[in-house]
Every structure is written in structure tokens, then in C-alpha cells.
Amino acid sequence: MDRLQAMQVFTRVVDTNSFTRAAETLDLPRASVTTIIQNLEAFLGTRLLHRTTRRLSLTPDGAAYYERAMRILADVEETEASFQRGNKKPNGKLRVDMPGSLGRLLVIPALCEFHKLYPDIDLQLGLTDRPVDLLQEGVDCVVRVGALQDSSLVARRIGLFEGVSCAAPTYLERAGIPQTLDDLERHQAVNYFSSRTGRTFDWEFLVEGKEVPVKMKGIVSVNDADAYVTCGLEGFGLIQPPLFMVLPHLRSGQLVEVLPDYKPLPMPISVVYPTSKHLSSKVRVFVDWVAELFDRCPLLSGRSSLDKTCTERTFEQREFATTHETPVITEWVA
Structure with a gap:
């Protein structure tokens, strides 16, 4: 049994609260996830999870094993990253989620630039206006609009969302x-x-x-x-x-x-990722890149004006004539 893989599978099952979601985020068959957990419990000689048809819950031994496994995995990732930083560029699958309008009108037109800088990163970009649970859905980071309320997440402010009536x-x-x-x-x-x-x-x-x-x-x-x-x-x-x-x-x-003297409440735009002792290199470079991208756009960096901006040029280049997906900022509060 690969004990490191077993730890990774077990912690992902706990984080997602689902064998099926864990399998999807790890790109493994569901049957393999089930077998790995069964073998792990047999190897340890104790039950880690209570399983019913509707829910999963940790046993006392499972909770203790989860905490220690998380520390071990974080140490392994940090150790590997310390050697990889100087030897090769960031690589692997990176799952990112953001509001559809920001993705289509700002991020996607600039993705060729990101791919040239980091050709070994396989970017999986989700475009949704709904709140995303990073841990349960296996997402590495998200772009969110509004105040961050989940204390288990880290937010880096990258822009300002200004409304108009x-x-x-x-x-x-x-x-x-x-x-x-x-x-x-x-x-x-x-x-x-x-x-x-x-x-x-x-x-x-x-x-x-x-x-x-x-x-x-x-x-x-x-x-x-x-x-x-x-x-x-x-x-x-x-x-x-x-x-x-x-x-x-x-x-x-x-x-x-209308009401130009009464401006809508502006909302911060942040890139958000889970709290961890070590931030993976692929997440770090994406966060830095998207922060710089937002800084180049006056209408999203808090430097708006009525002059021609990057956003308006994007509309013209892509011939978005009359209808565009437009998010409502309060739906995206973390």
C-alpha cells in the first residue's frame, strides 16, 4: 500500500465529505478511493470513518489521523517545493474559479500571456457566479467579490468592484x-x-x-x-x-x-485560497499574475475614469455588441 497516497485520499474524502467528489478531484475511479480507504483502515487496524448511505463522519481515531496526516502532507509538499523552485517551472493541474464576466472579458483574453509564462500548468478555469467551496470542490483558488467571511481562507485584494445605477x-x-x-x-x-x-x-x-x-x-x-x-x-x-x-x-x-451623486457601495475583489503552511508554486504564480492583470485595468483597480479603458477595448475587440453576462456583486460574497 502506498501510505502517502492513502493519506492524500483519506484527507480529500474528509475535506469533500464524499467518496465520489474526492475521486473526481483526484482523477481516480471511485472504486479505487473506496479500496484505498478500506486498505488504510485494515493497515491501521481501526475504523477511520462512519459511513452511511447519506453521510460520512470521522471516528475519534479518524479525527486524530486526519490532523496528523494533514501535517505530514504539508511538510512533504513544502520539502518538495523547496527543491523544485530553483530547478523547474510550476507545473500540474491548477483549478481556478471566478465570476463568468471577469473570466470572459478580462482573464481569458490574457490567458495566452499566462500560458507563455507557465506552459506546464494545466489551467482548469471555472466560470460561475455562485459561491464555491474550495475544499469540498477541490478548487485551488477563486476570485471573489465582497467581504471574506470564512476564516479558514486567505484573501489577497487585487481590485475594486465599482457599480453604477x-x-x-x-x-x-x-x-x-x-x-x-x-x-x-x-x-x-x-x-x-x-x-x-x-x-x-x-x-x-x-x-x-x-x-x-x-x-x-x-x-x-x-x-x-x-x-x-x-x-x-x-x-x-x-x-x-x-x-x-x-x-x-x-x-x-x-x-x-441615474443618481450620479449617490454611488453604489464599492466591493473589494480578492483572490482567495485555503490557509496552509505552504502555498504551492502554481497557485502563487497565478495569484501574482492575476493581481497584476487587474492592476492594469483602471475600472477594476479603483482608478476608474470615463476615458477608454482596457475593459472597453476588450468589448470592442471581441464584438460584444449588446448583451453580456453581468454579475451582481452581493452574490459573490465569500
Whole structure:
């Protein structure tokens, strides 16, 4: 029995709470994972996991073995990395997840640059607007928007997400243009609700340094970013999308900014990865690269302006004419 592999398989089963998910993230058949755990328990002479048809749980011996195995694996990885750093470039599979709009409009157009720098990294890029559980899904790092709440994760801030309140001219002709936050009581918005909880998110403004939430009425609610902007373009109500996503629509007149003196609450953009004693070289180089990429884009680095920016040029080059996936920032809070 390969005891190091057995430790890796066992800790992954515990982290994902599933034999099937552990097998998927390790690229092993599920039957192999089951056999490895059975052989490990036989070798140790004790049961490590309580298994039922619905859930897994650690036995007392399993919990003790898990803690020691994690320390051993971290030491092995750190030892190997200390020799590999000077001898070869980062390599292997790297699983990264990020909001679809950021991936398609900013990261993917620059991936050739990353691949030239690190040709031996096999990047598996997930594009989702939902929160991702790094440990359970076997993801190495994610790009998230909002405050980090999970203390088991490390976050490096790489940018700032700035929103804009706007609407289609057809809606404003029908409902009028709001001048103050109080005027919003007489308006409708396209609401965004969480696919996880069903809760509709309030709008949030930054007024004199304080967060001011506003509950918006509306006749349409969606949980898809692309649908959110499309509903705004079709005149269903006010929307509050990221500025970097709708700048071309604002310039073309398809959307009109409202309440320019009351800016939406900006949100930090972070790259997030699990806490560990050693950060693998492939994760480290990706984090450094994506941080530099965001720094080059004024609309995502906190240096926004109405001048032509990297994001607008990306739209023009890729001929994204009228509809684009646009995330709602509150859905991505860690």
C-alpha cells in the first residue's frame, strides 16, 4: 500500500465529505478511493470513518489521523517545493474559479500571456457566479467579490468592484428620473435574488462614508447575471450592475446613469485560497499574475475614469455588441 497516497485520499474524502467528489478531484475511479480507504483502515487496524448511505463522519481515531496526516502532507509538499523552485517551472493541474464576466472579458483574453509564462500548468478555469467551496470542490483558488467571511481562507485584494445605477431610456421616459434616494420609493428595479437562499438583495449606497441600504420594488427578479442586464436594457426597471460591464451601453445610450451623486457601495475583489503552511508554486504564480492583470485595468483597480479603458477595448475587440453576462456583486460574497 502506498501510505502517502492513502493519506492524500483519506484527507480529500474528509475535506469533500464524499467518496465520489474526492475521486473526481483526484482523477481516480471511485472504486479505487473506496479500496484505498478500506486498505488504510485494515493497515491501521481501526475504523477511520462512519459511513452511511447519506453521510460520512470521522471516528475519534479518524479525527486524530486526519490532523496528523494533514501535517505530514504539508511538510512533504513544502520539502518538495523547496527543491523544485530553483530547478523547474510550476507545473500540474491548477483549478481556478471566478465570476463568468471577469473570466470572459478580462482573464481569458490574457490567458495566452499566462500560458507563455507557465506552459506546464494545466489551467482548469471555472466560470460561475455562485459561491464555491474550495475544499469540498477541490478548487485551488477563486476570485471573489465582497467581504471574506470564512476564516479558514486567505484573501489577497487585487481590485475594486465599482457599480453604477442606471436604466434604459424607455423606462426613464415612462417613470421619470430619480433625483434622490427617497425618489426610489416611486420606482421599480430589476431585482436579483440568491439561487442559494432565494433572498432578494437590497441596493446599497455609500453616503458620507456610511452604508445606506435601499429596498427596491420590482416586477421582475432574476438570479442570472446576463438576464439581469438584459432586463434593464429592455426597460423593466432600474439596475445597479458593475460599471466595467455596462460602460459600452452607457456610451451608446442604451443605458443612462441615474443618481450620479449617490454611488453604489464599492466591493473589494480578492483572490482567495485555503490557509496552509505552504502555498504551492502554481497557485502563487497565478495569484501574482492575476493581481497584476487587474492592476492594469483602471475600472477594476479603483482608478476608474470615463476615458477608454482596457475593459472597453476588450468589448470592442471581441464584438460584444449588446448583451453580456453581468454579475451582481452581493452574490459573490465569500
